[in-house]
Amino acid sequence: MNCTRLVLRCYSTESTHHVNQRIRSLKHTSGVTRVEEALQLFDEMLQRQPLPSIIQFNQLITSIVKINQYSTALSLYKRIKLMGVPSDLYAMNVSINCHCRLNQVTYGFALLATIFKQGHTPDSTTYNTLVNGLVLADQVFEAVELFKKLRGEKLCEPDQFMYGTIINGLCKVGHTSKALELLRFMEAGSCRPRVQHYTIIMDSLCKDKMVDDALLLFAEMNEKGVLANVITYNSLIHSLCNFGRETEAAKMLGHMEAEGLSPGVDTFNILINSFCKQGSVKDAELCVEAMVRRGLHPDVITYNALIDGYCLRGEIDEAEQVLDGMVERDIVPDIITYNSLINGYCKKKRIDEARHLFQEIQDKGLFIDVITYNTMLQGLFQSGNPSVARELFSKMQAKGQFPDICTYRIMLHGMCKNFQCSEALAIFRSLGSKEMMKDVELYTILIDGCSKCGMPKLAVELFDELLLKGLKLNVRTCNVILRVYWQEGLLVKGKKLLRKMGDYGCLPNSVTYNVIVQVLLKKNECQEAAIFLEEMINQGFFPDSSTFKILLSLIPNVGQDSHMRTIIQKLTSVEGKV
DNA sequence: GTAGGGTTAG
Numbered sequence: 001m002n003c004t005r006l007v008l009r010c011y012s013t014e015s016t017h018h019v020n021q022r023i024r025s026l027k028h029t030s031g032v033t034r035v036e037e038a039l040q041l042f043d044e045m046l047q048r049q050p051l052p053s054i055i056q057f058n059q060l061i062t063s064i065v066k067i068n069q070y071s072t073a074l075s076l077y078k079r080i081k082l083m084g085v086p087s088d089l090y091a092m093n094v095s096i097n098c099h100c101r102l103n104q105v106t107y108g109f110a111l112l113a114t115i116f117k118q119g120h121t122p123d124s125t126t127y128n129t130l131v132n133g134l135v136l137a138d139q140v141f142e143a144v145e146l147f148k149k150l151r152g153e154k155l156c157e158p159d160q161f162m163y164g165t166i167i168n169g170l171c172k173v174g175h176t177s178k179a180l181e182l183l184r185f186m187e188a189g190s191c192r193p194r195v196q197h198y199t200i201i202m203d204s205l206c207k208d209k210m211v212d213d214a215l216l217l218f219a220e221m222n223e224k225g226v227l228a229n230v231i232t233y234n235s236l237i238h239s240l241c242n243f244g245r246e247t248e249a250a251k252m253l254g255h256m257e258a259e260g261l262s263p264g265v266d267t268f269n270i271l272i273n274s275f276c277k278q279g280s281v282k283d284a285e286l287c288v289e290a291m292v293r294r295g296l297h298p299d300v301i302t303y304n305a306l307i308d309g310y311c312l313r314g315e316i317d318e319a320e321q322v323l324d325g326m327v328e329r330d331i332v333p334d335i336i337t338y339n340s341l342i343n344g345y346c347k348k349k350r351i352d353e354a355r356h357l358f359q360e361i362q363d364k365g366l367f368i369d370v371i372t373y374n375t376m377l378q379g380l381f382q383s384g385n386p387s388v389a390r391e392l393f394s395k396m397q398a399k400g401q402f403p404d405i406c407t408y409r410i411m412l413h414g415m416c417k418n419f420q421c422s423e424a425l426a427i428f429r430s431l432g433s434k435e436m437m438k439d440v441e442l443y444t445i446l447i448d449g450c451s452k453c454g455m456p457k458l459a460v461e462l463f464d465e466l467l468l469k470g471l472k473l474n475v476r477t478c479n480v481i482l483r484v485y486w487q488e489g490l491l492v493k494g495k496k497l498l499r500k501m502g503d504y505g506c507l508p509n510s511v512t513y514n515v516i517v518q519v520l521l522k523k524n525e526c527q528e529a530a531i532f533l534e535e536m537i538n539q540g541f542f543p544d545s546s547t548f549k550i551l552l553s554l555i556p557n558v559g560q561d562s563h564m565r566t567i568i569q570k571l572t573s574v575e576g577k578v
Numbered sequence: 579g580t581a582g583g584g585t586t587a588g
Contacts, residue, residue: 023579023580024579055579056580057580058580058581059580061580062581065581088580089581091580091581092581093581093582094580094581096581097581123582125582127582128582128583129583131582131583132582132583135583159582160583161583162583166583167584168583169583171584195584199584200583201584203585229584229585230585231585231586232584233585236585237586238585238587239585265587266585266586269586269588273586273587273588301588304587304588305587305588337588340588
């Protein structure tokens, strides 16, 4: 009798140990495998007699939550409930979080009621999870109200998490200054702000383009003895890069190492990407060397950045070399890698190679995305294959790939250039999406296209339609229609628009004047052209090379004492000095 | 030994 009991107890503790071990090992399993193994373990746990404790179930389900499988997690809780395992506050809190992540805050609040009903007392985690749920649901105002209520009614003393959630929410809706106020409030109180709080606000300041204010706050934080961590540095490095301040970003990296923090592959990738996009792939390569020296391994993102960087510069051979290098290191190229390469071939007008690669990756069974199609379509148009492009456009839709706004811009632009304006217009009119019909870029393409296809009236109508829709104008749109106005002699309209451009938020630029002057010169209206040339120069703009060419060709024909002659002389003398 | 907030790369 005693013996049996002993054996049973041994079996029970041993299996508990075994289960714990398997739960722990789940953390080292990734993605789909983790879900599969977790589900299998869960089934085994349900078979056990006695049933494992709620703690073990919580641990297992948490490992599923960590990989964002919220519905799965909730369904498992439902099942253990059916098996009669009593829930605890941890389980309830995790469930609330799952509902919040699934955009079901309401269910979260329903669970709060259940907690009370079951005689539990919600804790700060419960409330914080709910406040965060409101933030996630874009109900920041409601989140702040709940926060105030909890504090006012002493239901829950706000802790660093709660403050973090609210600061995050305020920043998310653009109220960075309110968040900063709350930070100042914390500094004066007993719940002192941590690095997280500073990081959120610095990041938000940067998103508001106030990078220097962020840097000031960073300095202030350091003075207060709050230590920055890798996330803080990653965020600042990224923001500096976004504003073209790569040198300072690189200095930041040095800074963080001096502080004893180790930058990760992601830190380097931020810099590498930025250098590549800027066109300085050489600097990016130096960054890669620096990361390798630190024992970090470039990943697919690193290689993709380099490949894209080279392709953007048209240095396709270098891009191919990088590709070889990554394959040698067993890093599998993905669709982004191939999109860059296809773009590189297209840029170099090596359309056959682009088409070949496009076919090859499909044969490999790789998923082709809308960017692949867009890249290919653009390449086809630019290499003078409009009909192949149009075939591909049909094919992608037949395959179930929806065109996006870029697809339509590429298509309509390509078609207009190939004198297929009427068909382009037909496509535009048949656009299902209301959003796309409100795209100023599409209008600009069509207006320009119609005028160049000999349909200026249609161009003018389209512009009026655009105004009627209340779409926001940009300089390019104005420049395009101004050319039409001057070509068609619609000078009243033209001059009116020229004057109103500032009100529309787009001041005339150098192109604006070049366009007008060129039209006038081509129409041989030299006097009028001279007036605009002068205005242009007074505004600090300068004729571009094509305007200049026309001007120079006029020299023999303009009279000795004409206004135009003086201007040309002035221009050529300035030109000589420069 | 189970739960809640922050950054990012294409």
